[in-house]
Amino acid sequence: MSAITAQGLTRRFGELTAVDDLTFEVPSGGVVGFVGPNGSGKSTTIRVLLGLIEASDGVGTVLGEPITHPERFAHRVGALIEAPTFIGSLSAWDNLRSMAALRGISEQRIHEVLEIVGLAGREKDKASTFSLGMKQRLGIAAALLPDPELLVLDEPTNGLDPAGIVEIRTLLKSLADGRRTVVVSSHLMSEIQAMADDLVVIRFGKLLYSGSLTGLMEDAVEQVIAVPEFGTDLPQLIGAIESRGWAYTSHGDLLQIQAPASSSADVGRAATEAGVTLRQLTPQQDNLEDIFLRLTGGTDAELAASRGEQRTTGATS
């Protein structure tokens, strides 16, 4: 059974279509990255799926239940939607106790979730005294209270320092056991690449990709960057590259060789045999961000500009 399905899911706010005919499926188990730049419609999609706002069109299911009946799946879902929210003057314990009471969960479970997120011993501290990272962990603890089959975390690493990001990443990976599905939305592609098994990629509310991370990464362009020590050696280096049948592009002294990243040793060997000493030899592979930009054909600003032009053209034609 899929953890989440969406068919033609659409949400409009007046003339703005925040979620535009989304169709995707999130498999059960593992970490699923819900990726897109800021303002791409991730949070709106999550709110529609969790029943906070109604869809304008389309259907969807969460844990096999229709999203129009969130009461049927709410007890099996934990969520941290945007920033973690607590009453600062209450202790971590009382904040969690309030959420546990709402769900009819025993206080014993509060001890367990505090242990899981590494906040055991800090439960008496007021939430207002917590650092951003601790607040994120407290938010995840609240989401874990129902021991959910589906954990939905919207931008859980927002505002965290690198150490905090690693901490949360490790925690989320440990939470995604075979039974539990963890959906993590983020605009940080590198973050998602480091933890996700599957991806849903959206932009301007439209689906760009839905499937496994490895499937998407198969499209990654690999290349080797080579720079000779002396610019005068460039012709010999090019000759050696051509003789091995590798395509290349040159940018000054720098050669971008279209060869698998694993063949960098071969490039080095070819250069040596041609009598060229290399100043730089670097294997490179597209990361998720590169692939994302290739999928969309440009940066946000470029696309927004082109969309604006299209609208203007449409309006005048």
Add this chain to the structure above:
Amino acid sequence: MTTATLTTKTSDSIASAPGLINTIRSEWIRIWRPSFRYGGFGVLAGFSVLISYFIYSSLADPSAAAGPAGPGGAATTAADLEQAGGMIHALGTISTLAGIVVLSLWAIAAASDYDSGLIRVLVQAQPSRLRLLGGKIIALSFFTVLLSAATVFITSAVARPLARAYEIDTEPWKTDAAAEMASGFFNFLIPVLVWGLIGLMIAVLTRSSGTAIGVGIGWLLVVENLIGITAPDITHLLPGGTLSALAAGGTTDLSWTSALGLTLLYGAVAACVSLLAFRNRDIVS
């Protein structure tokens, strides 16, 4: 596309005992936080003592006693205090200020969920919005009952030393004291609860505690007074006038029974508008 399936609103009802009790318990933990507890009880205790003192001290000045009616709708004379129930006579005057405090507390309790974003977590955990808001109303009502009981107790407690100080005969206070206290408590509690419901309604509609408090107090202190100038015949029927009349045990313009009926009507309208708005609006905060 299957639009038809989406226009069917989730079946939602308040009535599910475990769900509603869970909601009340959850809400109570948040309401019973120090700022609410100390703020609510502290402010009302302060008002009780101060207003009681002003009422008794103004009796010493005959010209003040003969002055215009206060918020409670009637100027207080020594004769008013030297009656059964005189020990809680100040409640009629305290009621309007207590109403503003309770309006503010209810508005903060409702709108701060939007301000902080907590509403997202609450609605995800308890998708029945009627149950969620119903639980909040019940928990806040219980809190208001405690506030009102404390106010009645403090008002009656400070009345005795003040009466001694200003030579008020307290012998009549011993007549039907329990019944007088009960009716005074009722006349104080009902308007204050309705003030709370009005605060809740404005908070649910505006989703901002600051705006809700501003609108509520602005209505009471400015709008009703302006209406009173242009259309004095209907002032006593407006929320502020009606609730004050009930708190004062009825006035010459509005009998106790009419004031109670109109107060309950205002409360019912405020509760219904709050529940309908909360149930049907998107959670976009």
